[in-house]
Amino acid sequence: MTHDPNIDADPLPHQPGEDTPPPPDLRTLGPRSNDLVTLRPWLPSDLPVIAEASRDPYLPLITTIPSSYTTEEGHAWLRRQHDQAAEGRGRPMAITTTENGDVVGMATINGINWTHRRAAVGYWILHRHRGQGFAKAALALLPDLARQLGLLRLEALVETDNHPSQAVCRALGFTEEGTLRSYYRFGDEQRDMIVFARLLPPTD
Numbered sequence: 001m002t003h004d005p006n007i008d009a010d011p012l013p014h015q016p017g018e019d020t021p022p023p024p025d026l027r028t029l030g031p032r033s034n035d036l037v038t039l040r041p042w043l044p045s046d047l048p049v050i051a052e053a054s055r056d057p058y059l060p061l062i063t064t065i066p067s068s069y070t071t072e073e074g075h076a077w078l079r080r081q082h083d084q085a086a087e088g089r090g091r092p093m094a095i096t097t098t099e100n101g102d103v104v105g106m107a108t109i110n111g112i113n114w115t116h117r118r119a120a121v122g123y124w125i126l127h128r129h130r131g132q133g134f135a136k137a138a139l140a141l142l143p144d145l146a147r148q149l150g151l152l153r154l155e156a157l158v159e160t161d162n163h164p165s166q167a168v169c170r171a172l173g174f175t176e177e178g179t180l181r182s183y184y185r186f187g188d189e190q191r192d193m194i195v196f197a198r199l200l201p202p203t204d
Contacts, residue, residue: 023088023114036137039093039107042081047074049103056127061186095138104129107138109146118153136168147200156196169196
């Protein structure tokens with residue numbers, strides 16, 4: 001998995017007089033697909049996926065997935081994803097299989113800074129779907145989406161011992177830039193995180 005501390009964070013107000021316009025409504029961005037996965041908006045029918053993710057011992061530690069799932073908390077989680085997109089803070093998407101549409105996880109561009117034209121990427125995969133290439137296929141769709149938004153830099157934070165996610169970042173053109181010490185909180189523990197970044201050519 002990759003992580004970003006801005007996931008579900010409170011929105012930063014747009015300051016009048018900035019050179020950048022108000023953030024766009026990202027709900028207008030449609031699905032993205034390749035041979036293996038399709039990224040699409042989250043739907044109320046996806047609540048069983050959120051319930052399954054909440055039972056994972058790892059995912060509630062690194063995301064805002066509720067650790068004790070209820071239908072009310074599931075709907076609140078969906079609303080937060082909707083609000084991120086509506087307010088231009090990020091675009092959380094469900095990862096579905098192109099073959100049959102099953103939801104296998106989440107991929108997101110978030111923590112968007114429109115002034116500096118940068119953002120973070122993150123993902124998680126349900127336990128029973130890990131190791132099948134879904135993460136790499138999903139993240140491969142995000143740079144083109146970021147370029148469409150006019151972003152010039154994407155960042156990814158990965159735990160120092162999470163070698164599979166580090167390999168995914170490197171395979172997709174992200175460069176390791178350094179280690180942020182005691183940067184991310186996992187339950188009661190602070191973890192070091194490696195920061196990866198990929199620079200994007202500006203659109204014509």
